Amino acid sequence: MIGLDFGFGALEQDMWRVVFLMTRIGAALLAAPFFGAASVPMTVRVALTGALAIFTSIWLPAIETPAALLSLDGLLAICGEVIVGLALGFVLQLAFAAPTIAAELIGGGMGMSMAMASDPMGGGTTTAFGQYFLIVLTLIFLATGAHLHWIALVTESYQVFPPGETWLGPDRFLAIAGFATSMFETGLRIALPVVLVLLLVQVLTGILSRSAPSLNLFALGLPAGVLAGIAALVISAPLIYDQFLGIVERSLEQTESLMIR
Template identity: 30%
Template structure:
């Protein structure tokens, strides 16, 4: 016999009140760069998601009364996963734009062959992209960006409460268009160094036409590489302002996904 206070409706309410926030939080932690990487074991990510869920459940509004094995419960679960993955993807795009910018600069200056394995994602990237990735990770953690990201994400439980409605069609389109923002920002970040190295290559082309006997392959590659490294060193002074601007735009975009102005 099941006691009256432990009926199926009460059990379903308890499960929904804890399980649906867990799906959203766990999806977010599995995607974000500084936690959702191969360097952090899945057990630690799941433990952080469980701990965060236990802490915020008492502050959440009541969840809808839906049977645990109904079709509506499946839709709500998928909506929570989509919200968590979408907001985590917005944060991932911030880190990946610097990786793409590093690859653009490295390919232009002749460092495309110098690649190494990225332990966080398990893929090969150029040395410059790895340097940029480490730099922005340290800057992000030193500025407590991870705490701000988690705070902005937890606001979604207030702006997008647990229910049948999630990001909606407009939110999905905004996430799709975020890919173009990532590539445009990467091009703008890499444009000064790429343009400087391109001008050097044009000057070597003019020199080759003026003196055909010059061995452009033996002379142009090391000079172009040295000039590219000098350009990176000069442009590194403006690295922090660009990082702050793109981080601010990312947090504004995460709030726009939640319907905040």
Template identity: 30%
Template sequence: MISISSDVLNAWVIGLLWPLARVLAMIAASPIFSHGAIPTRVQAGVGVLITLATMPMLPPMPHFDIISLQGLLILAQQILIGAAIGLSMRIVFSAVEMAGQLIGMTMGLGFATFFDPQSQGQSNAISQFLMLFAMLVFLSIDGHLLIISAVANSFVTIPISTDVGGGLNYMKIALWGEKVFSAGLLLALPAVAALLIANMALGVLTRTAPQLNIFGIGFPITISMGFIVIAFTLPGMLQPIQHIIQEGIITMNSVGMPSATPLPK
């Protein structure tokens, strides 16, 4: 007869629960995996499979009761680490979404908004188009596999321990957040500059011929000009988007810091 003690059972539980919490937090915060079109059961199943695949290579874990204060703090730290890894890549897609928002608003498509299942909010048609384009680029370079590799390597660079800060470099994550504005503006700059010139030309035309209905001819011109500029600049966006994704992958793999303060025993 096989007998299982409480210590062995607790070791089995913490050996699965703590890594699973980090993986599920990564899935909930990262793009692609947290897409609204993917059912929650599928996301949970993928998280369990990733955890089971990474368990054999995990370093030794601290032995604490799962319902103790130290156990709950470790659980919260794993959720924080997984969310930081997923957020590092979501910032890239937020920058692309911001570029689409700027282009769409300048074109006059601010009223053409739809529900975006990726961001769980409203976005215009240009923003959704650029998001789909970025997702295709992301999948073409096996970005989803690189996210799984990053969370698996994080168990080595940021091992499960009793560190108060969870081993995270919070300043690096905060500085990476500025990419939402800088990268989004750079992606939208060609289209916004061309549309600004078109609006200035319409303004001069309105001053020279006041009898023209600026609203009647302005919207078709700006919308047509916007689509033409997007068609010409879209091939050139491939390399900048790939560069931003690569920077996001580097950030995912370097969110840890070398040292942290241990919890009081």
């Protein structure tokens, strides 16, 4: 496998085969928003990658791996594995970005953009509503079994893109970029009901401030906007749930479309 012989015979060959399979699986888990979250310890990610690679090597014993990983052909094969894994994980990353976009729109309309919280998935910061949306989307993602479906797709990708034939082609890269437009569209649909209610509240606040200049616009508009936004979120919760469920389904469909020859 690597052009070196440590004297362990077939056991050594199986070990390096598992290490090679971990390349694609590890890249996919690293790019995925849930599995590759910054809050997940590195040891857990490595252990999960190794376990999936062992199952894949048993389930697909006919996978041909490079004869020497340290050769030019072996390094090119590793680069191809990384490309496929990152593509499969990046589709989920785009899907999980839609609620964050919606939260930015809602938080800005409610005047709560200053309420920032740590994002355990991305490692950065997000608004309070963004954290709430991500938690809800993650629970839906796990409750529907989408994580198991996605792992199965990553495993089945070895049949569609065996080692050495991992170039996705421009059509698939364009499809991934096109899925980003669906991400912005979904984020807008999530935020639209709440943003419309906040717009009406701001219009009413502006009318009141013109009719009664003695009223403090900031003291009246900010609490009204926050209360109206929370009420709109509660009322539109079923619609938001349907949008989240649609995000999960479309992300899996997009992942499946990448593996169509």
